Amino acid sequence: MGQSVAGRVLSVLDAFADAPGTLRLTDVARRTGLPLPTALRMVRELVAWGGLERASDGSYRLGTRMRVLGEAALCPRGLLAAALPSLRALAARTGGHADVAVESGGVALFLVSGEKLPLGATAAGKVLLAAGAKGAFGTVPTVPGTIPPAPGTAPPAPGTASGAAATLGMAPPAAATPGTASTAAAAPGAPATPSALSALSAPATLLPRYTPRTVTSPARLAAQLARVREDGIAAAHEEYRLGELAYAAPVVDATGTPFAAVSVTARTGTPHARLTAAVRTAAAATSAAYAAALAAEAR
Incomplete structure (x- = not known):
């Protein structure tokens, strides 16, 4: 038939x-x-x-x-609607592209653009990884002295700012060609041993490279994620596309657990301080708006 x-x-x-x-x-x-x-x-x-x-x-x-259908099917239902006012303000304040991302199938899914980008090469993806998201290459191990991902959360995607933030323990335009403008590992949650870190540096376990600035060492990415958990913000400087600078901060639920990431992407050379302050504000506003929407729905 x-x-x-x-x-x-x-x-x-x-x-x-x-x-x-x-x-x-x-x-x-x-x-x-x-x-x-x-x-x-x-x-x-x-x-x-x-x-x-x-x-x-x-x-x-x-x-x-x-x-629209995909956003409705995501676990954080209504997230895009709650985030849009803050994203518009973020774009107006910075002149960059504002978006909100969640982990989906081992990549960072951006709800505004619809793009699916690697967790480890984007700012949003790094936020997600720091929160415990699991990418296509598995959970990036932590290094001595870093905070392990929260139990039950998925690590953010490598290569994205949001991914970096997630890996560090923060709660969770038409597609362009990567690189252009427009495993031996410790158990998840456990510090990597010297032998594990040594194995991670082997060519066979390197992460994919999209530009000359992509972080391909799992150990180096793990260290970045530790900083994301500490600072509450992730960055990706020309790691996925040349000429682009991105920052991301976590969107958290009522318990303070990160589950998504707000990011802004601008041209390289944009003042970093302006971007970091604006993305922190937008992520906090999105967290509050989403919590309020859930509370109203429960009434």
Whole structure:
């Protein structure tokens, strides 16, 4: 029995699950195994519904309707709505792109842009890692003297500012090409031994490199995450894309446990003090707004 119409539509959406950004029609047909005319019909239906959007170069990306549905399905329901006023203020204050991220499938999912970025190479991802998020390479071990992740929380994504903050123990624009502008490890939560740290420096256990400034040493990333837990803020200076500077701070629940990260991305050269103060304020305001929304819903 052949695949149903619904099955074909869902297979088209699945084709974008691990896509780097946009896909051309030929890419969709190849990923789904559908004949080109059939893939075209499915894509047109999804564009009309809002599940896909057509880019100026004729390629396709996930549409706003999918982002709305995805946000509704996330564990922190209503987070984006609670964060939007603070994100708008953050963008106006800094001139940068403001976003809020959560860990999803071992990456940092940004709810405004819809991007899925590596935890260890972004500021938001680092916040999430510091909070205990687990990335594609597992939990980044702590180093002697650092604070282990809170039990039951997932580590943030390496490569993002939010990821750094999360790993350090803080509670939790169209996609661009990485690098352009627009395991031997200690048990999770336990200090890494000298032998473990030595093993982590082996080439086979290096983290992915996106730019010349990406932190690829797990031991060095663990040290960054320790600073994130201590300072309550994470940074990523051209670690995922050249020309970009990002800072992130944790969004916490009523118990003070981090579960998300607010981040701001600006051009390299933007005054750091202006960005750090603004992102701290936005993260605190988002935490308060989300708590108030949950309280109102419970009444």
